[in-house]
Amino acid sequence: MNIQPLYTAPQYTEQVTDWLWQAFGTSESRDFFASIVATSQREGEMPLTFVAVEGNKLVGTVGLWRCDLISRQDLYPWLAALYIDENQRGRGLGAKLQQHVIEQARGLGYPQLYLYSACKDYYERFGWQYIGDGLDYPNKPVHLYQFTLSTQR
Template sequence: MKIIPLYDAPHFADQVVDWLWREFGDSLPRDFFASIIAHSQRPGQLPLTFVLVDEDQLLGTVGLWRCDLISRQDLFPWLAALYVKESARGQGLAGQLQRHVIEQAKAMGFQELHLYSACRDFYERFGWRYIGDGLDYPDKTVHLYRYSCGAITE
């Protein structure tokens, strides 16, 4: 298994778009997610999308984005759109994807990362610190997290 930038495996782009649209789309059109993915494939620049592959099978994806929550544009950058294929869950792949983005953020000189989630008690076990609630469009309360890129926690 390996985690690579999507720009090194562009044939997975449509599947990543479908996953994000299905999991995070709510009322947003598929084209919205296609635009995000299309613009997150430039080496060394945010936003970036990564994929976890096993030989030629796509198992998961995650993004390192400038902004993932429009109401909190003061926070930067974000671990975003973490998704693991249902049949591959329970194998620690979400943790591998998180660690990869954390390492990428550190390599790019960022001191901290942010994310938001509707659930609690998942990200804390990977070292994320709950920092309060936020508001997702149009009126959904979400939980905000911060990760200090100084050390990776299992």
């Protein structure tokens, strides 16, 4: 498996857009996700989207974004939009994509990385610390997590 920025493999753009829209969106929000994916393909700039590819098959995606939760814009950067193809789940790909974003954020000098999820107990297995609850738009409770990348501030 190879993890690379989507801007180096733009042939997967439509599939990534469809995955994010179907997993995280509403019936009217495909254009919103297409916009996110389009703006996450500039080398050296956030947001960034990464893809996991085996051979020529897209198996997963994840993002490193400035903001993923509008109600908590004080926190950044974010591991966002982690998605594994349904036929590829259970193989540890989520952990590998998380680790890739962790290393990218660490390399950029950030002391912490954040994420939010409606799931509880998944991310703790990978060293994420639950830091409280937040609200996703318009009023959906979510769990907030932090990953410490460095002990320096």
